[in-house]
Amino acid sequence: MSYEQQSRYISQRLMNFTGEGLDTLALEVFRFQARHNATYAEYLSLLGIPPSDIRTVADIPFLPVSFFKTHCIKTGKWPARVTFTSSGTTGPATSRHPVRDIAFYKKNTERGFERFYGHPSGFRILALLPSYIERTGSSLLCMANHFIGLSTYPESGFFLHHTDELLKALEKSKKDR
Incomplete structure (x- = not known):
């Protein structure tokens, strides 16, 4: 197989994963x-671990997580x-995560959310992410933006400098329970 x-094949297996057969996958x-x-192949070789073992x-x-700061992991x-980047809170070098297919990434985050909570369309997504909105390359910002787009609630959105609107959305959520 090429x-x-x-x-x-792996992408389809991940998208259709139901929770059964985790070890096999x-x-x-x-x-x-x-x-x-x-x-990763070089890392295994340096450890002296044949994949067949x-x-x-x-x-x-x-x-090691540090490799995402020093190597292009693809x-x-x-x-x-x-390319998503880490926030850099642990030092000047940031981790990088290149993404081949942004649609697959978004669908994968959506499926993960749905498995634990339900589809994002059924939630108010009230995102207050100050340090993320103020920089580029945040995977969390990408995911939140995707979920906001899927939400059927008009009050869903980002609330960086709009705390009054955020409070109104929270109050509305409280009343709608």
Whole structure:
């Protein structure tokens, strides 16, 4: 199977994941990453761990978070459509997360939210994210904006400098219970 076929297969498995077979899916994703993510493959090699030795989820080595500050972590070769960055609260270097398909990213966050809470359309999304709105490259801001767009409540939105509007939206939510 080609890289593109494997990538589509893994993406579909993730999108259709129901919670059953997590270990099997995690091992499939691990094998895909070990084969097509150059940074991760090199990391496994430096650790002296052949991917074939990984038989359980507990055996999967995690890539150090610091690598996202020092390496471009991508699986396959593709241009990033967007690159999310961390807030930089732990130092001047920020972590970077290149994203190949922003629509897939948004749908994936939507599905994750829906699994735990319900579809975002049924929620008032009142976003007060001062440090995120004031900078570019925030994945949280992207996700919140997506959920606000899905919400059927007109009061959903960002409230950076509009605390009076936020208070009104909170009061309305309280009354509508």
